[in-house]
Amino acid sequence: MSTGSRSEARAGVLEARELRAETWDDFEQVLGSNGGARGCWCMHWRLSIAEWTEGKGQGNRRAMRKLASREPAPGVLVYAGDEPVAWCSLGPRTSFPRLERSPMLAPIDDAPVCAITCVFVHRQHRGSGLLAAVLDAVCDYAASRGYPIVEGYPVEPRPGKRAGADTAMTGIATGFLEAGFTEVARPRRDRPIMRRSLT
Template identity: 70%
Template sequence: MDVKELTEDTWGDFEAVMGANGGASGCWCMHWRLSIAEFMERKGDGNRRAMRELAKREPAPGVVVYQEDEPVAWCSIGPRAAFARLGRSPLLASIDDQPVCAITCIYVHRRHRGAGLLPAILDTVCEHAAGQGYPVAEGYPIEPREGRRAGADTAMTGIASAFLDAGFHEVARRKSDRPIMRRKLRTR
């Protein structure tokens, strides 16, 4: 697997992964970047336009993940401060002042779901984050209750077992199904 930052050049691949609805319910991966009121007001095309503007800026708002040159996933990454809703969330509030690469969304293209790609996607994204100088990656996955599957609107943050398989460990849990997980990165 490989990643490319989301830019104007990779926008088409991002759209291919997200599909016509922009991921879950017109999100276009703006959920963690806006207040709930802003998100709902922009839902759909407004969120799409907002993400397209972010794709024109530095740093990139995330990466498109490729398997053999085919875009298979999108991953929203960046410093915690780039995700306003994380700071306001009582469940996912910062546990310390350590600089982390927040992994807020892992959206796998519908054709590739259920293929066990999440740990490899996380490994690849962590390698990219390390190359950007981040000492730690932090994720906010869901841990579905036994016998249940997570829906697309909750699975967008990843699944806890995949984070464990990718070398993350739990550092906090303020709700039974929402751990905060971290992985130390080898910076280059």
């Protein structure tokens, strides 16, 4: 990454671009050879556990590539200049069957939310405090698509503990707070549901 891109990332000058054929290579660059964690390729919330396990690795990668050619886009890459620094999976809750079936993350009301189900920061930027700026860029994108509310499902690790890439895939609560989200429910001690109004 160039020095200019690092400075832009730290300053929060970020832009979200849809995952499409032309941004696919950047998606692979951000997620790495494992597709994020354990061959997920961000299909965790879109498939049953059996389907996800069967497709683990290249099957999940192919499934996400198909989604990148459809409407709506399955998510956005977030850039500092022309350098991809993060990936975010988002869309209507109905786009994520596993989320819809989750007893812990069941809908709290009928609001038409844009669900953020994964926030994956490039390994070169983890721990740099970039999450809030990434979420700001994602919210700008969601607002431009007419969503009134963005909803996230971050984890809140115990003090002094760090969440691994596979458990922190939904984001960290402190980053959501810094990005102007507020807690609207807490189905489990370490799993708040957070929202930000875009209207």
